[in-house]
């Protein structure tokens with residue numbers, strides 16, 4: 091079995107070139123196993139030749155080998171970060187962590203869906219048996235104890251190669267009776283811990299429930315988001331700060347959010363997902379609760395949102411980069427995001443399905459730039 095060979099015999103030597111027409115299979119996240127099982131079964135890094143990405147790249151002023159990254163989610167711990175870094179991703183984001191341990195939701199954590207491009211107006215989508223590009227994501231942002239993830243972040247940063255950046259995503263954990271100020275302090279505490287552990291970049295997940303409007307999310311509540319962003323900024327000093335947001339349907343809402351948090355952040359990552367219910371025959375999956383749809387089905391909406399935010403940022407002369415996330419599968423999608431104004435492109439679903447996706451994208455872009463030059 092290829093996985094065993096990789097581990098036991100170190101089959102690949104440094105810079106081994108792999109044929110992309112029929113590459114050896116590599117391990118991926120197993121959606122039929124629990125989050126904890128996948129946490130414990132991170133694959134070892136591989137040694138394969140990854141083409142250089144043409145151009146000079148930076149994220150929030152930090153130089154990096156390419157704009158390709160993995161957003162918060164697929165990389166459950168440091169070993170997953172190192173595996174995907176070895177596969178050609180240059181910004182690896184440590185899955186969202188908290189100030190206290192939190193268990194994962196039960197399976198299914200990843201439910202394939204069958205749907206066309208989503209607009210955000212859908213009330214439900216259909217569940218599917220096979221994965222064809224999009225799935226509903228249901229984890230509830232589990233986290234290990236801070237002592238565990240902090241030590242892991244520290245060890246991971248030390249092992250990441252030159253030209254690679256480690257971003258750590260954090261979220262607050264609402265307690266009974268908390269005010270928005272308490273929430274802000276909890277966000278800031280996690281952000282500071284991430285920085286103290288060596289994170290190059292800190293990301294706050296603002297697609298999470300808000301305490302002052304229990305059904306809302308922070309990115310939809312500009313005043314509350316502003317307070318949190320200011321508190322995080324004062325905790326982390328000059329360290330690059332990214333806010334991750336969900337689907338913002340109108341230009342007005344986008345403008346209000348920028349007005350509120352624009353002076354505290356260095357970048358905005360979008361889009362987390364498009365939320366909707368999932369129907370399987372006569373019943374609704376996840377007890378009828380909405381879940382974020384990720385993958386191919388959110389590409390068009392996310393590119394459109396990237397274009398909108400990039401335009402507003404330009405008009406307001408803000409010093410904020412947009413990190414494009416959502417449905418990226420190939421070099422054309424990367425070009426579409428960069429053309430829409432993104433400075434970086436992060437791939438979650440496609441990278442979990444095809445671990446070679448960064449190598450394929452870099453090869454295609456290198457060929458593209460060779461041809462056009």
Ligand SMILES: Cc1cc2nc3c(=O)[nH]c(=O)nc-3n(C[C@H](O)[C@H](O)[C@H](O)COP(=O)(O)O)c2cc1C
Pocket residue numbers: 161162163164185186227229231259295334361362363384385386388415416417418436437438439440
């Ligand atoms: C398995 C999985 C877990 C995720 N967990 C998180 C998370 O913990 N925090 C977060 O901000 N986003 C999370 N996301 C959302 C991704 O960061 C990303 O925004 C989304 O998947 C869209 O990108 P994609 O279309 O390339 O999958 C998760 C996505 C997936 C697929």
